[in-house]
Amino acid sequence: MVSEAPICELKGVQKFFDRGGGNLLRVLEDINLDIRPNEVLCLIGPSGCGKSTILRIFAGLIEASKGEVRYHGNRLEGLNPGVSIVFQGFALYPWMTVEENVRTVLRAKGLAEDEVRSRADRAITLVGLEGFEEAYPRELSGGMKQRVGMARALSVDPEILFMDEPFSQVDALTAEGLRAEILDIWVDAERNPSSILMVSHDIKEVAYMADRIVVLSANPGRVRTIVENPLPRPRDTRSAEFLRLVDQLHDIITSAELPDVEITAPEPSLLSDMAEPLPSAQSGDILGLLEFLETQGGTCDLFQVVSHTHVPFELVLASVKSAEMLEFVDTPKRSVIFTALGQRFVRAGMEERKQIWKEQLLKLKLFRVVTDLLDMHEGQLSREELISELHHRLPMEDPERTFETLVAWGRFGELFAYREERGVLTPE
Numbered sequence: 001m002v003s004e005a006p007i008c009e010l011k012g013v014q015k016f017f018d019r020g021g022g023n024l025l026r027v028l029e030d031i032n033l034d035i036r037p038n039e040v041l042c043l044i045g046p047s048g049c050g051k052s053t054i055l056r057i058f059a060g061l062i063e064a065s066k067g068e069v070r071y072h073g074n075r076l077e078g079l080n081p082g083v084s085i086v087f088q089g090f091a092l093y094p095w096m097t098v099e100e101n102v103r104t105v106l107r108a109k110g111l112a113e114d115e116v117r118s119r120a121d122r123a124i125t126l127v128g129l130e131g132f133e134e135a136y137p138r139e140l141s142g143g144m145k146q147r148v149g150m151a152r153a154l155s156v157d158p159e160i161l162f163m164d165e166p167f168s169q170v171d172a173l174t175a176e177g178l179r180a181e182i183l184d185i186w187v188d189a190e191r192n193p194s195s196i197l198m199v200s201h202d203i204k205e206v207a208y209m210a211d212r213i214v215v216l217s218a219n220p221g222r223v224r225t226i227v228e229n230p231l232p233r234p235r236d237t238r239s240a241e242f243l244r245l246v247d248q249l250h251d252i253i254t255s256a257e258l259p260d261v262e263i264t265a266p267e268p269s270l271l272s273d274m275a276e277p278l279p280s281a282q283s284g285d286i287l288g289l290l291e292f293l294e295t296q297g298g299t300c301d302l303f304q305v306v307s308h309t310h311v312p313f314e315l316v317l318a319s320v321k322s323a324e325m326l327e328f329v330d331t332p333k334r335s336v337i338f339t340a341l342g343q344r345f346v347r348a349g350m351e352e353r354k355q356i357w358k359e360q361l362l363k364l365k366l367f368r369v370v371t372d373l374l375d376m377h378e379g380q381l382s383r384e385e386l387i388s389e390l391h392h393r394l395p396m397e398d399p400e401r402t403f404e405t406l407v408a409w410g411r412f413g414e415l416f417a418y419r420e421e422r423g424v425l426t427p428e
């Protein structure tokens with residue numbers, strides 16, 4: 001792509017979120033990243049690695065805790081004037097028609113009413129919503145709602161279009177069409193949007209859309225690598241080159257998330273308070289993975305699971321990590337293989353499964369800590385107490401997310417139960 005000065009830059013950016021009570025969550029560490037003219041830049045990485053936070057810092061919606069954000073070489077103060085955002089959840093005003101939803105954004109920019117009308121009409125035509133000007137959001141499909149979101153973002157003629165998982169709430173076929181249309185608009189545009197920054201969970205989507213793919217790792221979020229996408233446009237998602245790139249991206253993410261090398265344990269004294277992070281997979285996801293593995297004779301390739309089950313890659317990865325933690329599978333390279341225990345577990349009846357699950361949970365420090373705490377607190381632990389404990393034990397993790405996984409795994413193993421209405425955890 002054209003090598004000109006970047007439009008936006010992050011230099012040595014760090015981000016902490018205040019979790020209250022003096023607890024800081026370190027979300028981003030030393031991020032150096034630029035958005036160049038005429039490119040599509042995509043961010044991909046595990047849930048919680050800070051993709052949306054990077055997008056929001058670039059947009060000026062939130063401030064970096066350390067480091068610098070630049071727009072055309074100048075330090076960014078407040079909102080980024082070159083950016084317009086398409087959000088995942090559409091973010092439309094339900095009481096306004098399509099046309100009014102677009103116009104209202106333009107009015108907020110202080111444009112004269114003639115200009116508001118003509119720009120709104122142009123944007124509505126651009127995204128193929130002609131004839132739906134008077135419709136209300138409730139009358140539209142998910143794909144059409146996202147077209148309104150796109151029209152709103154494009155109507156202000158942004159230099160960079162930001163999209164935060166824009167197609168995750170529309171069906172696969174519609175998403176495919178919208179991706180191609182956005183690229184058509186970007187390619188056709190004489191000037192704007194010059195560039196696109198997109199956050200995605202979907203490896204095929206980034207391989208299709210991006211010129212450069214930023215792979216992030218988590219805890220805290222860091223740029224693991226940036227992959228240049230050499231494939232010419234328009235891209236054929238069934239071509240051998242495309243599938244090779246997808247495979248390469250899968251490999252990069254898998255080697256980061258499921259490393260084959262044994263990680264040397266830190267000194268016990270440093271470890272004394274720490275616990276192991278829990279991957280964000282529900283017991284049902286893990287069971288689904290194990291049952292699929294059983295149909296494959298107890299061994300399969302990680303990507304076979306994704307293509308056969310249509311479960312998103314990230315969730316498959318989290319389920320595999322969880323199953324490995326519970327000693328149900330081994331994961332040499334890209335393979336997933338039953339352990340003897342995993343096989344026994346999947347073939348067992350429900351009662352025995354729960355028993356095995358419980359025994360495995362109690363091998364994990366976090367679950368031992370929680371059961372000990374329950375003993376010490378006479379069988380009752382409030383949500384706040386537990387969240388604060390999780391913060392202490394897993395300072396790099398999102399405690400709310402860990403709380404949810406912990407409760408769900410504990411419930412399945414009948415180890416403890418969470419009484420939502422009272423906000424307390426009790427033994428089962």
Ligand SMILES: Nc1ncnc2c1ncn2[C@@H]1O[C@H](COP(=O)(O)OP(=O)(O)OP(=O)(O)O)[C@@H](O)[C@H]1O
Pocket residue numbers: 017018025027045046047048049050051052053054397398
């Ligand atoms: N305003 C906030 N206050 C406190 N914590 C936050 C805030 N915004 C994000 N976080 C936390 O920062 C971390 C990174 O969040 P972010 O949404 O940027 O990640 P992500 O990679 O986009 O995740 P996902 O793929 O799940 O959307 C998460 O642990 C999240 O809970």
